[in-house]
Amino acid sequence: MKSICVLHLLSSKQVQLYRQVREDETAQIIRKIQEANGSVVNMTDLLVTLTNNLIARVASGKAYGFQHTVHRIAKATTRFSVGNYFPSFTWMDRLSGLLREADEIFKESDDLFEGVIEEHVNKKDFGIKGHDLVDILLEIQKDKSTGFELERYMIKAIILNMYGAGTDTTSTSLVWAIGELLRNPRVMKELQQEALFRPERFLNSPMDYIGSHFEYLPFGAGRRGCPGIKFAATINELVLANLAYKFEFALEGEHSLDMSETDGMTAHKKYPILVKATLYE
Numbered sequence: 001m002k003s004i005c006v007l008h009l010l011s012s013k014q015v016q017l018y019r020q021v022r023e024d025e026t027a028q029i030i031r032k033i034q035e036a037n038g039s040v041v042n043m044t045d046l047l048v049t050l051t052n053n054l055i056a057r058v059a060s061g062k063a064y065g066f067q068h069t070v071h072r073i074a075k076a077t078t079r080f081s082v083g084n085y086f087p088s089f090t091w092m093d094r095l096s097g098l099l100r101e102a103d104e105i106f107k108e109s110d111d112l113f114e115g116v117i118e119e120h121v122n123k124k125d126f127g128i129k130g131h132d133l134v135d136i137l138l139e140i141q142k143d144k145s146t147g148f149e150l151e152r153y154m155i156k157a158i159i160l161n162m163y164g165a166g167t168d169t170t171s172t173s174l175v176w177a178i179g180e181l182l183r184n185p186r187v188m189k190e191l192q193q194e195a196l197f198r199p200e201r202f203l204n205s206p207m208d209y210i211g212s213h214f215e216y217l218p219f220g221a222g223r224r225g226c227p228g229i230k231f232a233a234t235i236n237e238l239v240l241a242n243l244a245y246k247f248e249f250a251l252e253g254e255h256s257l258d259m260s261e262t263d264g265m266t267a268h269k270k271y272p273i274l275v276k277a278t279l280y281e
């Protein structure tokens, strides 16, 4: 399964093919900030919407209702299941409503992904150059190139996994990065001046983020390392460079500089980033 993700869905070539979608979605948030015309914008909401739309479009051509379903799943997985630890006490999970909720969520997500696959089987054109991930998985299923039967439930699970693993992580890292830049105007200035990026400046740096330096492992390392690393790094660079290049930001609200985290699977910033943006001269 992992090799399907690495070789077919998230390879460098595939990431290049999604350039148009990345640029469209980035242009949309730039437009929204410009349209706010100097009034307060919630940067956290904008970045969450951007990554959700982007990954949904790449995964399946359009957004469907993924955000709602994945949010329900993520919330349910943080609930404590007694039966997971003491199987003879599973009745407690039934009593607490956990099992009913799990069944409901399963049905909701299964119906959703069944619909996504059906639409793809019955062919549609969502305007993505090349194929989206569902198309690719259906092709792999047809030509049996994996050496095992890629069943429909597996395709649903992969798409759910891509969306679940790719959206929250990417938007959260962007939110933290913007938050840190706004707290550190000197670094923001440096980025603005370099916004046309000189990637070669990293050539002589001994540090990388791909898993060979154990002091710094944002994407994990080794067999369990993140297969979406190129995908995420490309989005992060494009969005951050565009925001820094186009705007000057002023923080708004009493919690603007508060970098507290929430609980949960992903370390979200507790308070949203509110800013007023003016064009960068």
Ligand code: HEM
Pocket (backbone or CB within 6 Å): 002, 005, 010, 055, 161, 162, 163, 165, 166, 167, 169, 170, 173, 217, 218, 219, 220, 223, 224, 225, 226, 227, 228, 229, 231, 232, 233
């Ligand atoms: C800044 C953004 C991202 C960060 C920081 C990140 C981080 C990580 C980390 C640390 C893991 C390893 C978890 C473990 O040890 O089990 C992981 C796994 C994974 N990531 Fe990412 N990720 C990001 C974006 C993405 C994107 C965009 C996708 C796909 C579109 C993705 C897909 C996956 C998948 C499928 C796994 C599971 C791999 C496995 O279990 O073998 N990630 N990610």
